[in-house]
Amino acid sequence: MTEQGTFEITRLEEPEIHFNGGSDVSPKRGLMEYGPRLKNNEHQAINVAAIGDAESIRLLDDLFLDWSTVIHPDLDDDKIRPWRIPFPGLNSRSNLNTSIAFPERWRYRILKGEIRSVQAHNTKEGKFQEFLSLVREEIDWLSDDDPTPDVIVVCIPDGIMEELRDGKHGDVIVGGKNLHSQIKIAGMENSIPTQLIKPETxxxxxxxxxxxxxxxxxxxxxxxxxxxxxxxxxxxDHGTCYAGLSFYRDKDGDGNVVRAALAHVFARKDYNIIQSEPLKDISEDENGQPHVSKKGAENIAEQIVNYYKKRNRGSVPERIVIHKSSPFWDEEREGVQAGAEEVRLHDYVHIRTRGTGVRLFPDGDFPPLRGTLLSVPDDDVHYLYTTGYVPEVATYEGSNIPEPIEIRPDIQTESDYKTLCEEILFLTKLDWNTSDFAVKEPITLKVPRKVSNVISEQGIDPVEADKQYYYYM
Known part of the structure; x- marks a missing residue:
C-alpha cells in the first residue's frame, strides 16, 4: 500500500464463454442450453477403454450407465436453480450431444493373481514398479488395436491403492515417482489420453x-x-499471444537441469505446451524463485513467436503477453524483447496466486464478489478476486475465505492494468477439466505448472513430449 493508503475498488464484468451456437457466463448453464462445441457439430461418441480389476470395471460400467440419464443434485428438489444445475445425461437426446461407448473387448481386467503378485513385493518400490508395468503393458496392447480407443480409463484397485498410498488421500508417490504422472506419460507415448480414477470416485x-x-x-x-x-x-483478440512460464528441474540425473514449460494460448486455438531446451545460468531470488539469463529468456521468446507463426501461416503476433509467478529481472525483460523483436506490443505481468496477505470484508453474509479489483495506483499493484461470490449464479463455490491474486504489471508493459486484469479473469474460465464456474489461476500459469509435474518425471525427453494438454490432465 502507499503511505497515504489510497486505493480504488471496482468490479470487472464477468466474461462470457461461447458454446455451440450461444454464449453464457456459466459453463454448466451454457452446456445445458447450447451444448458443447463439437467437431463438425455431430454427435460425439466417446470410445472408452478401461484397465482395472473386475470390481473396478463393474463399478465403472455402472457409473457410465448412471450418466446416461439426468442426475439432479438434490433428490428432494428437482428444480433447476442458478447454483444447482443438474447433469443432463450423456445420450443422443441430451443437449450435451455426447454418449459413452464402452465395449467389452476394451475392458482389460487385472487378475487377482496379478494383484497378489504386486502385493507380494517387500518394498513399495517393487509394488509400484510391477503395477506400473502391468498398466503400461495393457496400454501398449490397446494402442495396437484398430481402431484405438479415444481415452483409456485406469481404475486403481482398492488393494493396490492401500499398498501404495500413505493415508486416504493424495497422489501415489514412491521413490520420487508419481503414479499419476507415469501413467500419463505411458498414454502420451502411445498417443492415447488417459484418465485415472481412484476407488473413492x-x-x-x-x-x-x-x-x-x-x-x-x-x-x-x-x-x-x-x-x-x-x-x-x-x-x-486476434493477434494477441498469451504465454505463461513455469520452471522445473529434471528428475533424471542430479536434478540440476532446469527447463521452462510454456502454456501458449492464442485466438481460435487450444492452448499448447512447449518445453524449452535446458536453461543455463539460472539464478534464484530471495524467495527461491528461478530467473533465467538474457540468453535463456531470448530463446524462450523465440520459441513462443515461432510457434505462433507456425500455427498462423507465418503471421507475427501483434502483441505478446507473458505471465510469470516471479518478477521480471532486467536480463529476462531484455532477453524477451530481443527474442520477440518482431512483435510490436509487449506486456509482462508478475502474478502471485497465494499468500498475498490482502482480504476484503464486505457487509453482509457473502464473501467478496468474483471480479472485484482492488488497485493501488501509486504502486501499480492490483488484487483481483478470481474466486468469490458469483451473483450471476447466486453462489460461492469455495469452502474457504477467498483470497485475491496479486497482479503487478512490469515497468515496460504497454497495456493498461485494467486490460491485463480483464484478460486474467477470462483466462480463469478456460480449464476444460472442470465444470466449476472458474478456477483461481489463469490457465497460463496453471497449465504449465501441472505439465511440469508430469514432464519432470524420470524417463521422458521433455523436448520430445507432446504439446497437447489433454495428455497431461
Missing part, C-alpha cells in the same frame, strides 16, 4: 457428488476424446 452415493463428478469427469473425457475444447472465450 467409483463409490459415490450422494446425489450432489454424483452430479458433480458426472459433470467434471464427462467434460474431461470429452475434451480428451475429441482433442478439442468444449467452449472458448469470446474475449480473446
Amino acid at each position: 467409483l463409490n459415490t452415493t450422494s446425489p450432489q457428488d454424483r452430479a458433480t463428478k458426472a459433470w467434471n469427469l464427462s467434460l474431461g473425457l470429452l475434451y480428451k476424446a475429441q482433442r478439442g475444447h468444449p467452449w472458448k472465450t469470446k474475449k480473446m
